[in-house]
Amino acid sequence: MAINNKRRLLLAGAGAGGLAITAAAVIAQTQERVIKVVAKKFDFTPGEIRLKKNQPVTLEFTTLDVVMGFALPEFGLRADILPGTTARIRFTPDKVGQFPFHCDIFCGSGHESMTGTVIVS
Amino acid sequence: MDHAIKRRSFLKLAGLGGAIYVSGLSGWASAAATAGSAYQDFFFVQLSDTHWGFEGAPNPDAHGTLQKAVKAVNSLEQQPDFIVFTGDLTHTTDDPQERRKRLREFKEIVADLKVKDVRFMPGEHDASLDNGAAYQEFFGKTHYSFEHKGVHFIVLDNVSDPAGSIGEAQLAWLAAELQPLPADANIVVFTHRPLFDLYPQWDWATRDGAKAVELLMPHANVTVFYGHIHQEHHHMTGHIAHHAAKSLIFPLPAPGSQPKRTPLAWDDAYPYRGLGYREIEAEAAPKTDFKIVELPLQKG
Ligand SMILES: [Cu+2]
Numbered sequence: 001m002a003i004n005n006k007r008r009l010l011l012a013g014a015g016a017g018g019l020a021i022t023a024a025a026v027i028a029q030t031q032e033r034v035i036k037v038v039a040k041k042f043d044f045t046p047g048e049i050r051l052k053k054n055q056p057v058t059l060e061f062t063t064l065d066v067v068m069g070f071a072l073p074e075f076g077l078r079a080d081i082l083p084g085t086t087a088r089i090r091f092t093p094d095k096v097g098q099f100p101f102h103c104d105i106f107c108g109s110g111h112e113s114m115t116g117t118v119i120v121s
Numbered sequence: 122m123d124h125a126i127k128r129r130s131f132l133k134l135a136g137l138g139g140a141i142y143v144s145g146l147s148g149w150a151s152a153a154a155t156a157g158s159a160y161q162d163f164f165f166v167q168l169s170d171t172h173w174g175f176e177g178a179p180n181p182d183a184h185g186t187l188q189k190a191v192k193a194v195n196s197l198e199q200q201p202d203f204i205v206f207t208g209d210l211t212h213t214t215d216d217p218q219e220r221r222k223r224l225r226e227f228k229e230i231v232a233d234l235k236v237k238d239v240r241f242m243p244g245e246h247d248a249s250l251d252n253g254a255a256y257q258e259f260f261g262k263t264h265y266s267f268e269h270k271g272v273h274f275i276v277l278d279n280v281s282d283p284a285g286s287i288g289e290a291q292l293a294w295l296a297a298e299l300q301p302l303p304a305d306a307n308i309v310v311f312t313h314r315p316l317f318d319l320y321p322q323w324d325w326a327t328r329d330g331a332k333a334v335e336l337l338m339p340h341a342n343v344t345v346f347y348g349h350i351h352q353e354h355h356h357m358t359g360h361i362a363h364h365a366a367k368s369l370i371f372p373l374p375a376p377g378s379q380p381k382r383t384p385l386a387w388d389d390a391y392p393y394r395g396l397g398y399r400e401i402e403a404e405a406a407p408k409t410d411f412k413i414v415e416l417p418l419q420k421g
Contacts, residue, residue, distance in 0.1 A: 071324070104285065104324050106250070108250060113381065113383065
């Protein structure tokens with residue numbers, strides 16, 4: 001893949017410059033998955049987030065209308081999602097399974113069905 | 122307490138029959154009368170989650186269920202000392218005018234209750250979209266306390282904040298309420314959401330509920346009655362008992378019993394199944410003991 005090639009080039013370049021440690025950190029960061037999640041009344045897209053155990057991930061949240069909350073209780077994670085900003089949660093799933101998430105800031109009739117699933121394999 | 126025993130055994134029998142629950146109360150009422158004023162026993166009725174304004178398949182009689190409940194309570198032979206609605210009086214709407222219309226209609230319908238001592242509190246459907254503004258126009262404060270026959274009742278608001286927190290200000294108020302009460306005072310707390318983490322996956326919790334429970338913990342006699350989850354449920358946090366009431370609009374699934382917290386479907390063969398209200402009988406001496414009787418809504 002082109003992106004991986006670029007990363008390798010970056011690593012090679014950084015290594016050549018004697019910045020191996022920094023480069024390793026850059027690699028770790030750039031290889032990390034970022035998943036964008038868009039909230040709107042009364043839906044999260046995607047509603048299914050597939051993750052790999054022990055692989056760090058950053059979830060990036062935006063909302064198209066009102067203030068929303070993202071809560072993933074089984075990992076003790078939550079975030080406020082404010083209009084016009086991006087909320088981020090970085091974590092490494094340490095267990096396999098299906099874990100429900102939901103909006104935990106009341107946003108109207110339909111709020112109760114604003115749910116989804118994190119699937120860790 | 123003879124009358125209490127008679128009443129309980131009647132209710133037990135009625136439960137076996139599963140149909141009539143009202144007529145036998147007269148025996149209890151007259152027994153209570155002859156018992157004189159030595160006992161401070163009393164009972165109250167809890168109704169919850171009426172969601173006035175809701176329309177949909179889970180309750181094809183959404184426009185008639187609340188009136189039915191009012192009628193059922195009015196037809197209790199022995200009228201309760203007071204009635205409490207534990208939130209979600211109305212179903213939410215984005216329209217502030219429509220919200221007020223629903224609150225007004227709800228208030229008009231429940232004005233037909235024979236018992237005039239009725240206590241209200243909001244649910245998130247009533248109050249979360251405007252932080253309780255419309256609710257307060259019709260029903261006043263969202264948290265307050267009152268005394269009844271030696272029991273200290275505390276109404277907590279864990280819904281006006283759309284995130285479902287009680288908040289520091291209200292927790293400070295709660296602490297001040299509890300401070301002058303003796304350690305063995307009889308305390309009853311009414312809330313909409315559960316104060317403990319019943320099933321946070323479905324938002325069945327209060328974000329800072331543990332702080333309220335912590336404040337209540339030093340008191341030996343505390344009981345919490347709440348709504349929100351549209352089903353009967355009983356749970357202990359230490360010595361504090363928490364009891365959730367049924368809804369009057371549609372039942373919800375048991376916590377975690379299905380992937381989504383979608384309402385249980387209406388069944389024409391068993392209309393109003395899973396809906397109902399409860400009587401709570403407080404036996405005063407030596408310490409307040411609560412007998413809970415779940416009453417169904419029935420066809421007809
Ligand atoms: Cu509710």
